[in-house]
Amino acid sequence: MFIILGVLGGLSLFLYGVTRLSISLKKLAGKRMKRILERFTSNIVMAVLLGILVTVALDSSSVTIILVIALVNAQVMALQRALAVILGANIGTTVSSQIIAFQVEVYASLLLVVGFVIYFAGNHKKTTKYLGLVLFAFGLIFFGLGMMSHAVEPLKEHHGFTSWIRYLESPPKGVLVGALITAIIQSSSATMGIVITMASQKLISLGIGITVMLGAEVGTCADTLLASIGRSREAIKAGIFHFGFNVVCVLIGLLFTDTIANVAATISPSNVARQIANAHMIFNIGGVLLFVAFIPKIDWLLDKVVPQANKKVIMAEN
Structure with missing residues (x-):
């Protein structure tokens, strides 16, 4: 019970920190980001880079x-550029895994104190207050990771847990668990945080970490699919692309799990947590490089797959 409460408490702080961070950053730079997305997608390469940065x-x-789907729905962004931004977003999300793997929970208290002071020193300056909230949110994220790390440490000696971990050594089962966890908590970053934290405590292997990571790539599509419901045909195509791209990449990734693991281990020979973060980045960069050149053809294929509006209804209205 102590372990469960510790993990849930740490996860709650992590998720709340991620939510506050997202809200604060959108308040701080959301409108600016929207303008940047509208302007700086002149070609596919720029759109991918922009997706990473945003x-x-x-x-x-x-x-x-979700922001891209909204822009496509409003006919502000062309679909091919939107698909490229989505590819870039898949690379951008791996940065959080790299940060988590640095075991930054030691800086949690500092960020909490500095963020708290900046927030209350900001008086009525909204920009200063949101900056304080951003730092405070990072502190919560790191503190939550630290709580989970300490909570799971006794699991090294828990027979039931080690038996369950052996269950995850089957790649399809690892993918399924990763997808379910991510779909439930609505955050692939949180799933990766849990995986990297457990790896830092030597509770899971690189192979298990990779398969759960692959599952997280599928589970993260749940909220973007929901965001495309009821939108325009182009917006639905963007949501379907995100899901289809991730599923195809995961299927390919399952065939090359050993290769990804070997490359990740070569980069960081002695740190499993860092190896999992490296594998996350290698996988996503590889997927983008594999498909980015085919965006025009993917756009054509989506045009065939997603049906037009009911022509009979249109004719009847006319």
């Missing part, structure tokens, strides 16, 4: 993709 700035690929 996702890093907003600390959420889901927020970036």
Whole structure:
């Protein structure tokens, strides 16, 4: 019970911190980000780079993709550029895994104190207050990770847990668990935070971390699919692309799990937590490089897959 409460408490702080961070960053730079997305997508390469930068700035690929779906729905952004931004968002989200793998929970208290002071020293200056909230939110995220890390440490000696971990050594089962966890908590960053934290305590192997990470890539599509419901045909195509791209990449990733693991281990030979973060980045960069050149053809395929509005209804209205 102590372990469960510790993990849930840490996860609650982590998720609340992610939510506050996303809200504060949108308040601080949301309108500016929207204008940047509208202006700086002149070509596919620029759109991918922009997707990376915006996702890093907003600390959420889901927020970036939902914003893109809204812009496509409003006919502000062309679909091919939107697809490229979505690809970039998939790379941008790996930055949080890299940050988590640095075991930054040691800085949690400092960020909480500095963020608190800046927030209350800001008086009526909204920009200063939101900056304080951003730092405070980062502190909550790191503090939550620290709580989870300390809570799971006794699991090293828990027979039931080690038996369950062996269950995850089957790649399809690991993917399923990763997808379910991410769909439930609505955050692939949180799933990766849990995985990297457990790896830092030597509770899971690199192979298990990779398969759960692959599942998280599928589970993260749930909120963007929901965001596309009831939108225009182009917006629905963007949501379907995100889901289809992630599923295809995961299926390919399952075939090359050993290769990804070997490359990640070569980069960081002795740190499993860092290896999982590296694998996350390698996988997403590889997926983008594999498909970015085919965006025009993917656009054509989506045009065939997603039906036009009911022609009979249109004719009847005319």
